[in-house]
Amino acid sequence: MAQKPSIPKGTRDFNPEQVAKRNYIFQTIQSVFETFGFQPIETPSFENSETLMGKYGDEGDRLIFKILNSGDYFDKLNKSLVEVIKDSLHNILIFIKKTGSENINWLTYKEVYLNFIPNHIKSNKNIQLTEEKLNYNQLAETLWFIIYDGFLKTQEKLNQFIDEGDSRIDDFATRVFGSFYFNFSSVHVSDYITEKALRYDLTVPFARYVVQHQNEIEFPFKRYQMQPVWRADRPQKGRFREFYQCDADVVGSNSLWQEVEFVQLYDAVFSKLKLEGVTIKINNRKILSGIAEIIGASDKLIDFTVALDKLDKIGEEKVKEEMLSKGISEAGISKLQPLFNLSGSFGSQIESLKAILSTSKEGTKGIQELEFVHAAITELGLSTATLQLDVTLARGLNYYTGAIFEVAAPKSVQMGSIGGGGRYDDLTGIFGLDDMSGVGISFGLDRIYLVLEELGLFPETVTKSIDVLFINFGDKEALFSLKAIKALRANGINAELYPEAAKMKKQMTHANRRNIPFVVLVGEQEMNSNTYTLKNMVSGEQKTVSLDELKNLKK
């Protein structure tokens, strides 16, 4: 390999400084999670495809990284497939010769399946094709489509097939096999060559975990999870194909006290990170539903919320235009006017909403929920964050059913949201466990990192190097030094010996490049007097110390 190696686009190497800073954020979040009673779980990096597929919409399915089956499965699939094709062609030929070709155009897939798919495929459960993913009916449909198209569609083709079929079965089979791959290509073939996929988020694996382990879990279950996820998104600035998610969720209770707790949790984490002045925005899906109901657009709730969500970015006029274009009536939109003028305190906004939503039962319920959370937070107080009602907040996510959260960085920093979450009444329904309400929030690690970096909020100690480097003057000195190093390490001081008796200058340069604050020099004289020459690399100051003094270097 001549050229310099590289990593896949959208992925990152992290150097020691970056790892240390990221761990500082992780550990801060983790310690607050635990103070609040959340417990960690971990799930595998890859899940069975059927666990993930269909859970994130078509776009999501496209962005899921699929893992190729290992071994020579593809090879076996191909060989079995060609056999099946040959046998099917045989059966079709026999069928035509016996019953005539008149009715061939009117066969159902079931008849095709029964008549043409070889018996050993239908009956033998041990054949590779059936063992794994190849669905009988789907295979029958696919093959029939190709065979029909290639041989039976026109009288001319049909005649050729009847005339030459017996003698050229291998030829024809290869042609069908080629068409199979060509017509069905990636989407179709993928089903046969991959059955595992990389985690796309932490919510679906968590739902799977809860259902799978429901008998071992004590509900309500407060879990946190900090693991990487992978998305085959187009890489661009700030968007990666591998990134960490940090989620906390409670499952198994409807209590609004949990919403209160999550607001406190956000406040606690960002306060502990010294990131003061974040805004915790809150909304409620029921309010959005209520508004849609009031303006006669209940059937267009998604279009309506998607448009409203853009208010910040494109402004009132464009939002109205978009709503109109989606078929929301002029009259309906005019009823929204008070919404666009909503401002002032949480309380006064609530009052305006009450007026707008007085006739909507669901909207009123949403207001009550918001009021509950707001009243509790007002009473309990927040350390450095502000709770703010944002009725435009929708987060484009269809599954929230109650509270919706989003956290904005302090206004001095240009950055999108640094966290978000909400309540979803039926978290585990996709896996067959109904009536499990969940509510959770998530922290955006990469963006929090950028914000802390920009505001200079990483503590200096996070990225510090080792405390002291012992200069190596030769094997005797090195051994003497290692005895001291052993004592220092036992005392919690990070210490090391330069591994070689290189030139003094080289070793000092090494210490400087690594920002090591102290070096120790041990020569003949020090060994004889059982002392150490300690040099402060910042001040340049140098003094002779005892081992005891050295061990208390950091005090």
Next chain:
Amino acid sequence: MAQKPSIPKGTRDFNPEQVAKRNYIFQTIQSVFETFGFQPIETPSFENSETLMGKYGDEGDRLIFKILNSGDYFDKLNKSLVEVIKDSLHNILIFIKKTGSENINWLTYKEVYLNFIPNHIKSNKNIQLTEEKLNYNQLAETLWFIIYDGFLKTQEKLNQFIDEGDSRIDDFATRVFGSFYFNFSSVHVSDYITEKALRYDLTVPFARYVVQHQNEIEFPFKRYQMQPVWRADRPQKGRFREFYQCDADVVGSNSLWQEVEFVQLYDAVFSKLKLEGVTIKINNRKILSGIAEIIGASDKLIDFTVALDKLDKIGEEKVKEEMLSKGISEAGISKLQPLFNLSGSFGSQIESLKAILSTSKEGTKGIQELEFVHAAITELGLSTATLQLDVTLARGLNYYTGAIFEVAAPKSVQMGSIGGGGRYDDLTGIFGLDDMSGVGISFGLDRIYLVLEELGLFPETVTKSIDVLFINFGDKEALFSLKAIKALRANGINAELYPEAAKMKKQMTHANRRNIPFVVLVGEQEMNSNTYTLKNMVSGEQKTVSLDELKNLKK
């Protein structure tokens, strides 16, 4: 989805207790790594395939998990491929008709490439096929083989091709396309549909990292890395498809002081884990080479070491039989006899080896290296581990060039090695950076976990639940409780409120099931007197306390 969801075989979910115990091991190892001056890096979960393939032998290549390309690449590949095939068939027909068919059997691949592969493929760098992985010459070879086999091999086929070629080009193309997939199947097609693969170990990505970032790294570079790796191995007891590796390596120095440091590091980690009595086995590749030289089997070094490595398991006689069967002479094997009788202290074993290896320069060098490490460790002392010479230790790894390490659990536990490593003189050579010596060790997390579990060495505090649960008697009481909870959390006490005003019994059961040591009850009376009823869930004792007393619960 009706049936209960599951996870792929060979993978694991970790529940809160397991995560806590695993983190305890990680954090212990990490803290020692840092005390010794190692710095963390992280690399992406997947690498470009060419970074990993060919680095672990054929068996390794087979066990690497490959990631399917995303998007409709497969689809585009197929469509382009069929176009290329059609154009090639056209070109071949024209060629045959113009120059006759006599010489078609004698064309070189280069001529095939020049004459038949369509110009737009050869010249247009933007065509999907060329942009990505499809190699011109490989494609030309592949296609030519199939076309030759299908149409040109026998006179009869050739005539058919010449007669019918023009009118049935689509038919023929599909047949070639089918043959392409069929003949080359998984191994071949994989090249075109996957270009990323999951990390198989941490060593190769580390080597890649060092070469890629060589200009930013200050050498010698001491790095540690604790990340999962994936292997498509047959899952079985104790062998997983996803597992963590914890590695520490130094790159960029030949100093033997590093071997000394790694022995100390193993001792420090296992002592800190309270896992006393581990044996750190050490050997040296140069000693194995020296012995092979002495017995005249230098060309059979691998066979020789593989056999010797089995001494523990199959005994002296079987080892000798295996050596004989591999072509090592009787005379040579008889020279090994002192080796089989090697016992006693490190020092006396060294003396025996010196006698055996006196005429081998390399063997003598190996002995000197071992003596250096042994002398230093004897002088420095180990806390709880024992250093032991094991001349049969080879670890089956071809890339070690100097020291070889392996750690055995205390004899009271039946368990394979719980760690291992060694020196490899040319770590980064595979990526084009020569003369970079590396030495490193690794910890076997899963086995260490099992050993600590078996010996009951996990500290109780590791898996403790929250400290205190506040019983929920209603919204007013809950709000009062949350004020106390806020104060407790600020004081480092893990506290939570039961989210609903459920029946008292249900809430107490919840506390018991989660092993929560204390619950607090707050009713009308407590609110009025600003006190809290604290119940010890172990002793059953119950008393009235103030907030200040509550805040000092853990003292």
